[in-house]
Amino acid sequence: MLIHQVLVSMLMWWSEQNSNIQLQTLLAHGDMTQQTLLSDLLGLMDEASAIAREYYRKADELDVIKKGDSTPLTEADTALHHLITGHLRSMAIGLPVLSEESNLEEIATRHSWKACWIIDPLDGTKEFIEKTDQFTINVSLVIDGRAELGIISIPCLHEHWVGIVGNGAAIFSEGKGLSGRAVKTQSYIPPNPLVMLASHRHAPKRVEALMSSLTRSFGEVHRLNSGSAVKFCDVVSGAADVYPRTSPCSEWDVAAGDALVRAAGGSVTDREGHQILYNQRESLLAQPFVAAADPMIDFAQIIFAGR
Structure with a gap:
């Protein structure tokens, strides 16, 4: 019975009380719970991933612009930037967003931000253009300089990988809401390679x-x-x-x-x-x-x- 209870607890950490004090304090100001926050974010990532796949199907038709650092920029990057930043800014906790596609005016006061979202609307644009399937959408919540929450969505796998430091990590399938599977890293066992x-x-x-x-x-x-x-x-x-x-x-x-x-x-x-x-x-x-x-x-x- 004890083993069963432990497994149930692991599988439901996202529906239980938030143990991350920094996040708990932040959410209290917006009258949000960990569960409502994750539900909102997963819905956003469902939408963003679907849009990413639409662009991915016609990746060879997209115009590619070289940015100042010589990295590529496509319509997909821009569309996802506007979708994700707009949604995050409208949330109850009302935090600023630092995105790869933010302009200098949008982030001019970034050093005064106690907490913010840091996002890459399309990580792996080169992989996206070359159709390797290995591109992601990255969203993180940073509080006092430390990443406390992270989501990596893999559109081609229809998966969202989510972690909250101090609480746990899980994989959520697109469209399934808070029905996820807890995951944990494994220790290295010598003499394995x-x-x-x-x-x-x-x-x-x-x-x-x-x-x-x-x-x-x-x-x-x-x-x-x-x-x-x-x-x-x-x-x-x-x-x-x-x-x-x-x-x-x-x-x-x-x-x-x-x-x-x-x-x-x-x-x-x-x-x-x-x-x-x-x-x-x-x-x-x-x-x-x-x-x-x-x-x-x-x-x-x-x-x-x-x-």
């Missing part, structure tokens, strides 16, 4: 250096290629043990995955092993980081020592 995530776009020499660092500590290391923020989901699902990132990316690429992995029992740290802070610096480029399924292993020390 360690699985490291990378992207086929990452520089070969950089990836080889990372794998060499891990090989010295773990012996056999396998590489798993994955795109966009799907890599964070792979850490949570048990498909991979670690995702180190030393190449440039932005805070909206990381924040949702950070909250998801930590909520599921893993860790995400900078190269010194510290928790990552968001919207705290002049630059919106993310620091090098390591996302790991097993928080008991100091991957940051192993990977970055002497670098």
